[in-house]
Amino acid sequence: MNVLIIENISKEYRQIKAVDNVSLTLKAGERLALLGHNGAGKTSLIKIILGLVAPTSGTIRVLGKKPGAKKARLYSGYLPENVAFHGSLSAREQMHYFASLKSVDKREADKILERVGLAKAMDRRIGTYSKGMRQRVGLAQALLGKPKLILLDEPTSGLDPISRHDFYDIIGELANNGTAVLISSHALTEMETKMDKIAIMAKGKLVANDSLENLRKKANLPIKINILANEKSVKEVAGFLNAKQVNGHRVELFCQKKDKIKTLGKISKMSGKISDIDISAASLEELYRFFSTPIEKQIKPDNREQNNV
Amino acid sequence: MFEIAKLELLIAFRNLWVAIAVILMALFTVVLTIAGSAPTGELNIDPIIVATSSITTLSVYFVPLLALLLSFDAIAGEAERGTLALSLTYPLSRAGILFGKFLAQIILLSLAIGFSLFLTALIVFFLNIGQEINYFLLLRLFFSAILLGASFLGLGYMVSALVRQPGVAAGLAITIWLIFVVLYDIGLLGALVADRGGFFTQNIFPLLLVANPADAFRIVSLPDIASGFGSDISAADGGINNIWAFISLFLWPFFSLGLAWLVFRRIEP
Numbered sequence: 001m002n003v004l005i006i007e008n009i010s011k012e013y014r015q016i017k018a019v020d021n022v023s024l025t026l027k028a029g030e031r032l033a034l035l036g037h038n039g040a041g042k043t044s045l046i047k048i049i050l051g052l053v054a055p056t057s058g059t060i061r062v063l064g065k066k067p068g069a070k071k072a073r074l075y076s077g078y079l080p081e082n083v084a085f086h087g088s089l090s091a092r093e094q095m096h097y098f099a100s101l102k103s104v105d106k107r108e109a110d111k112i113l114e115r116v117g118l119a120k121a122m123d124r125r126i127g128t129y130s131k132g133m134r135q136r137v138g139l140a141q142a143l144l145g146k147p148k149l150i151l152l153d154e155p156t157s158g159l160d161p162i163s164r165h166d167f168y169d170i171i172g173e174l175a176n177n178g179t180a181v182l183i184s185s186h187a188l189t190e191m192e193t194k195m196d197k198i199a200i201m202a203k204g205k206l207v208a209n210d211s212l213e214n215l216r217k218k219a220n221l222p223i224k225i226n227i228l229a230n231e232k233s234v235k236e237v238a239g240f241l242n243a244k245q246v247n248g249h250r251v252e253l254f255c256q257k258k259d260k261i262k263t264l265g266k267i268s269k270m271s272g273k274i275s276d277i278d279i280s281a282a283s284l285e286e287l288y289r290f291f292s293t294p295i296e297k298q299i300k301p302d303n304r305e306q307n308n309v
Numbered sequence: 310m311f312e313i314a315k316l317e318l319l320i321a322f323r324n325l326w327v328a329i330a331v332i333l334m335a336l337f338t339v340v341l342t343i344a345g346s347a348p349t350g351e352l353n354i355d356p357i358i359v360a361t362s363s364i365t366t367l368s369v370y371f372v373p374l375l376a377l378l379l380s381f382d383a384i385a386g387e388a389e390r391g392t393l394a395l396s397l398t399y400p401l402s403r404a405g406i407l408f409g410k411f412l413a414q415i416i417l418l419s420l421a422i423g424f425s426l427f428l429t430a431l432i433v434f435f436l437n438i439g440q441e442i443n444y445f446l447l448l449r450l451f452f453s454a455i456l457l458g459a460s461f462l463g464l465g466y467m468v469s470a471l472v473r474q475p476g477v478a479a480g481l482a483i484t485i486w487l488i489f490v491v492l493y494d495i496g497l498l499g500a501l502v503a504d505r506g507g508f509f510t511q512n513i514f515p516l517l518l519v520a521n522p523a524d525a526f527r528i529v530s531l532p533d534i535a536s537g538f539g540s541d542i543s544a545a546d547g548g549i550n551n552i553w554a555f556i557s558l559f560l561w562p563f564f565s566l567g568l569a570w571l572v573f574r575r576i577e578p
Contacts, residue, residue, distance in 0.1 A: 047394070047577075047578075050394075050397075050398045051398075052394055052397055052398065052577060052578055053577045053578075070400050073398060073399060074400050076398065078394075078395060078398045080394050080395050081391070082391045083390065083392060083395055084390040084391060084392070085390075085392065086320055086390075086392075088320055088323040089319065089320065093316075093319065097312055097313075097315075097316045098399065100312045101312055101399040101401055102400065141395070
C-alpha cells in the first residue's frame with residue numbers, strides 16, 4: 001500500500017524553485033533516505049508533505065488524503081530539524097500534551113519515553129537535558145499514536161554513536177510494523193546500510209530514487225580493489241596489473257563490475273607476492289557525489305579513474 | 310485548545326517574569342489605594358471612587374503593557390524554537406492554537422487584575438468600616454480591564470505572527486504600546502488645541518477617542534465624579550460617549566484577535 005504519493009510537486013519562492021517537479025511514492029514499511037546539500041529542497045519537500053507549506057503545483061496524497069487533513073495529521077509523525085521544547089517543562093509533561101492532541105493514552109506516551117531511553121530523566125525539566133536527550137524527546141513525540149508515516153528531518157545530528165544505534169533500532173522496529181519512514185540527512189555512511197531506498201535531491205530536483213544496489217548499477221562506477229604487497233614485490237605487482245602504486249606496499253586499481261571476476265583471476269596469479277586484497281563497491285558518498293553533480297559537469301570521481309587491466 | 314491553555318498556564322506559573330509582573334501590579338494598586346484613602350475622610354466622598362480613579366489611570370498604562378509582554382512571544386517564540394511547525398502538524402486548527410494561548414493568557418491577566426482589585430477592596434473595607442462603599446465601581450473596573458487586556462493580547466499575537474522573530478516582535482509590541490497609550494492621546498490633545506473647539510472637536514474627536522481601547526477603557530472605568538482626561542471631554546455629550554466607549558471596548562478584543570488570526574493563518578512555517 002502506498003502511504004505517500006507525490007506527483008509532480010513544485011514549490012517556487014519568488015524566483016527560486018525550492019522543489020522542482022518531484023514525484024515519488026513511499027510504501028508501508030519502506031525506509032527512504034532523502035539526501036541532498038543544504039538548500040537542495042529536502043526540508044521544503046517535507047513541509048509540503050506535512051501540509052505546512054502549499055505547493056505551487058502538483059498533487060500529494062498522504063494516506064489517501066490531502067496533506068494537512070485530519071487523518072493525515074493523526075497518523076503522521078514529524079521531527080523538525082531544529083526544535084527546542086520549552087525548558088521549564090519536563091519531558092513527561094511535554095509528551096502528555098502532545099499525546100492529548102493526538103488522543104493518545106498518557107501511559108502510551110510514558111512507554112515511548114522509556115523506549116527512547118528517557119525512563120529516568122522524564123520528570124526532569126527539559127532545560128537540564130543534553131542535546132542528545134532533547135533530540136530523544138523530539139523523536140518520542142514523533143512516535144506518538146502509532147504513525148503510518150514518519151518524517152524525520154536530520155534526526156541524528158547531535159546524537160552520539162550509541163544513541164544513533166538505538167535510533168536506527170527504533171526506526172527498524174517501526175518499519176517492521178508497517179510504518180513508512182522518510183529520513184533526511186547528511187550522514188551518508190549511516191544511511192548506507194539502514195535504509196531501503198535512497199532519494200537524492202539537487203537544486204530542487206529529484207536526481208535519484210532507488211535502492212542502493214540499483215543506484216550502483218545506474219551510476220556504473222568502477223569497483224575499487226586495494227592490494228597489499230610487500231616492499232620487494234610492490235613494483236612487480238603494479239607493473240603486472242597495470243595499476244597505480246599508492247605507496248611502498250599498496251597498489252590500487254579500478255575495474256567495471258563485469259570485469260571483476262576476470263580481474264580477480266589476474267590478481268590471483270600474483271598470489272605469492274601479495275598478502276591481502278580488499279574490494280569495495282562505490283560507497284553511498286561516491287554515489288551521492290555522482291548523482292548530485294549536474295550531468296554536464298559529471299566526471300567520474302578522481303579516485304575512481306578507469307584503469308585498463 | 311484547552312490542552313494548549315493548560316500547557317501555557319503550566320509554563321507561565323513556572324515563569325519568574327509572570328510572577329514579578331503580577332506582584333508589581335498588586336504592589337502598585339495597594340500603594341495607590343492606601344495613598345488615595347488618606348484625604349477622603351475630610352472630603353467626604355466614597356473612598357472607592359478615589360481608589361478606582363487612581364487604579365484606572367495606572368491600569369491604562371500597565372494592563373496593555375502586561376498584555377503585550379505576555380503575547381509578543383506567543384507565535385514568534387515558537388517559530389524561533391521550531392515548535393510552531395511541529396504544533397501545526399498535530400490535529401489542531403490554527404484558530405485553536407491562537408485561542409488556546411489567548412485563553413491561558415487572559416486567565417493570567419484576570420488573576421493579576423483580580424488579585425490587585427481584591428486587595429484594594431480589602432484595604433478600603435478595613436480603612437472605612439461602617440461607611441457605605443460602592444463596590445460596583447471595582448467590579449466595572451475589573452471587567453473593563455480584562456477587555457482592555459484582551460484587546461492588547463490580540464494586538465500582541467498579530468505582531469508576533471507578523472514578524473516571527475521574538476526580538477523584532479518585542480520592539481513592535483513596545484511601539485504599539487507607545488502609540489495607543491501615549492502618543493495617541495498627545496496627538497488628540499494637539500489636534501484639540503489647534504482646532505479651538507471647531508468641527509474636529511465636536512464631531513471627530515469623540516469618535517477617535519472611543520476608537521482607542523485605552524481611552525475607551527478610561528471613559529468606561531473612571532467614576533463620573535472623578536476628573537480625568539476622558540471624562541472631561543465626555544462631559545460635552547454626557548452618557549452617549551460612555552455607551553460608545555463601552556461598545557468599542559467590548560468589540561476591540563474580537564477585532565484584534567480577528568486580525569491576529571488573519572495574519573496567523575497565512576504563515577508557512
